[in-house]
Amino acid sequence: MSNMKRRTFLKGTLAAGAAGMAVKAGLLTPRTVLAAAWPTAAFDAKTVPEALTALMGSDQLDASDKITIKAPDIAENGAVVPVSVETTIPGVTSISIISEKNVSPLAASFSLAAETEPFVATRIKLAKTMNVTAVVKSGDKLYSTSKEVKVTIGGCGG
Amino acid sequence: MANSIKVRAKVTGGVTTVKALISHPMETGLVKDKKTGELIPAHFIQEVTCEHNGKNVLTAWWGASVSKNPYLSFRFKGGKAGDTLKLHWVDNKGESDSLETKIA
Numbered sequence A: 001m002s003n004m005k006r007r008t009f010l011k012g013t014l015a016a017g018a019a020g021m022a023v024k025a026g027l028l029t030p031r032t033v034l035a036a037a038w039p040t041a042a043f044d045a046k047t048v049p050e051a052l053t054a055l056m057g058s059d060q061l062d063a064s065d066k067i068t069i070k071a072p073d074i075a076e077n078g079a080v081v082p083v084s085v086e087t088t089i090p091g092v093t094s095i096s097i098i099s100e101k102n103v104s105p106l107a108a109s110f111s112l113a114a115e116t117e118p119f120v121a122t123r124i125k126l127a128k129t130m131n132v133t134a135v136v137k138s139g140d141k142l143y144s145t146s147k148e149v150k151v152t153i154g155g156c157g158g
Numbered sequence B: 001m002a003n004s005i006k007v008r009a010k011v012t013g014g015v016t017t018v019k020a021l022i023s024h025p026m027e028t029g030l031v032k033d034k035k036t037g038e039l040i041p042a043h044f045i046q047e048v049t050c051e052h053n054g055k056n057v058l059t060a061w062w063g064a065s066v067s068k069n070p071y072l073s074f075r076f077k078g079g080k081a082g083d084t085l086k087l088h089w090v091d092n093k094g095e096s097d098s099l100e101t102k103i104a
Helices: A001-022 A042-043 A048-056
Strands: A065-070 A081-087 A090-100 A106-112 A117-123 A130-138 A141-151 B006-010 B015-022 B043-052 B054-062 B071-076 B085-093 B097-101
Touching: A001 A106, A042 A106, A042 A141, A048 A090, A048 A106, A048 A130, A065 A141, A065 B085, A081 A090, A081 A130, A081 A141, A090 A117, A117 B054, A130 B043, B006 B085, B006 B097, B015 B043, B015 B085, B054 B071
Parallel strands: none
Antiparallel strands: A065 A081, A081 A117, A090 A106, A090 A130, A106 B054, A117 B071, A130 A141, B006 B015, B015 B071, B043 B054, B043 B085, B085 B097
16 A cells, blocks of 8 residues: 555656746746736737737826837838836836737737846837827826827838 | 747836847838738737746737837836846737847
């Protein structure tokens, strides 16, 4: 009997070990391992309030002049629009970029660690002329600033 | 998918600036293939994480609105020259890549 138990025990540890190895080798997708998964509902949302509610649990935005969006006034090519967001608001935990008239308005959301400065830069696609909005989360409040970018050639295959 | 990431990390005045470029098609799933007239399936990076000496400093969640061959830049405090910086991405098809580099 004791022998049997030992056998089950060994089998168990071997299986656990194998699963661990699989994660390390990248065979299992990290999404199943990470607690915070990619917010499907927020990216699937078709309107800005829906996207914000799905992502942050609220669509109440306070306009703030402490957020700077750097983006071109006129983008010749909507497929590649450089956007950077910087803020002087303290205690920022996330910065999101919203392209309000794209099919899915939420373009990107960045979660920042405590030592990460409240600055991100990336490049996004804009289907047409629209406001690009930066949403900054600090504490449980959301602050935002918008900037209009005129697009002469749409970035979504048009 | 090896070497899809190019990254530069540099410290100036105690602040590390990270600039990364990733090679990826970032298909929205809304564009038609010009030859076949069929929609090209969505294929885009969903999550990019960056770790400094094993500690997460940034997690980016991306939608299909991020441009092809995405660029990402951010800054964090506390990095030193020679520290390890690891970037990792996963796309909606479960493909992924990661790169480890040293801060310059």
